[in-house]
Amino acid sequence: MGSMLQDGFGREIDYVRMSVTDRCDFRCVYCMAEDMTFLPRQQVLGLEELYLLAEQFVELGVKKIRLTGGEPLVRQGIVGLCERIAGLPGLRELVLTTNGSQLQRYAQGLHTAGVKRLNISLDSLDADKFHAITRTGELSQVLAGIGAAQDAGFKHIKLNVVVMKGRNDSEVPALVDYAVANQLDISFIEEMPLGTISEHSRAEAFCSSAEVRALIEQRYSLVESAESTQGPSRYWRIPGVENTRIGFISPHSHNFCGSCNRVRLTAEGRLLLCLGNEHGLDLKAILRRYPGEPARIRDALLGAIARKPWGHDFRLNDEVQVVRFMNMTGG
Numbered sequence: 001m002g003s004m005l006q007d008g009f010g011r012e013i014d015y016v017r018m019s020v021t022d023r024c025d026f027r028c029v030y031c032m033a034e035d036m037t038f039l040p041r042q043q044v045l046g047l048e049e050l051y052l053l054a055e056q057f058v059e060l061g062v063k064k065i066r067l068t069g070g071e072p073l074v075r076q077g078i079v080g081l082c083e084r085i086a087g088l089p090g091l092r093e094l095v096l097t098t099n100g101s102q103l104q105r106y107a108q109g110l111h112t113a114g115v116k117r118l119n120i121s122l123d124s125l126d127a128d129k130f131h132a133i134t135r136t137g138e139l140s141q142v143l144a145g146i147g148a149a150q151d152a153g154f155k156h157i158k159l160n161v162v163v164m165k166g167r168n169d170s171e172v173p174a175l176v177d178y179a180v181a182n183q184l185d186i187s188f189i190e191e192m193p194l195g196t197i198s199e200h201s202r203a204e205a206f207c208s209s210a211e212v213r214a215l216i217e218q219r220y221s222l223v224e225s226a227e228s229t230q231g232p233s234r235y236w237r238i239p240g241v242e243n244t245r246i247g248f249i250s251p252h253s254h255n256f257c258g259s260c261n262r263v264r265l266t267a268e269g270r271l272l273l274c275l276g277n278e279h280g281l282d283l284k285a286i287l288r289r290y291p292g293e294p295a296r297i298r299d300a301l302l303g304a305i306a307r308k309p310w311g312h313d314f315r316l317n318d319e320v321q322v323v324r325f326m327n328m329t330g331g
Helices: 047-059 078-086 103-113 127-134 139-152 169-181 209-217 283-289 294-305
Strands: 015-019 064-068 093-098 115-121 157-163 185-190 234-237 245-249 262-265 270-272 280-282
Touching (some): 047 283, 047 294, 078 103, 127 139, 169 185, 169 209, 270 283, 283 294
Antiparallel strands (some): 234 245, 262 270, 270 280
């Protein structure tokens, strides 16, 4: 049975990315300002509210939920929330995106709770560069977290790399080497124009997926693959390497709007119908005004999805096209 959530262009929406917090222990230069003001806690969805919304999404045919942030593992009660959502009848998989800083503490609990896959941000293998990009992160902590996730039994781990010219583009081959050596998937992401930043020029730092692929092909042959994880990555394979896929997420150079099957829920309960637009719906207001009336949520979701726009229009300049930062968007 397909999803009951279908937009006006006939696309079935069966994938939801849910932000459980806008807070993070990193301050990555492409994601947020160095001096961030986070939401007051009463404005953030409670754990029970997050579960109730997940339940309604699944009842309407959503098959995949990804928990994001901010950094989801700084949210108290996250493992218990994962266990409850993973147990929803009809959900095919619960997955999670993390910066890896807390995985030594939580990897085993997440695996036991039913999380199927992890995406882990890793923008550099140089400790000084890593600290400069994340502003607060320690590379050794993240690498240990990746090891902890593998030891916990996670079979599907993907690294996410936001590539910026002059910052980490020279490390692309080394990051592929690391992924191959550790039997991990890896996706390279074009930076997105979300939120006002002053640390660097997005236009000058932009590195297209084609440029990244050319850097990889200096060391490896790549063959395009038809594989998909229902996300925006387009995958390539290295002949003879079985356990690593190379993904490219290209919101500028090869956008994925035509096949979009996803929506996002922000930490404050706003349903975002498109990554690059402000179209949305305040689900928190409905939840709190009509407690115990899930039919109102379902009706609101059906109406909102019908208004989902065709796609975004990211442009290659430093103009701020969407004012919210990525930590507010939900990964």
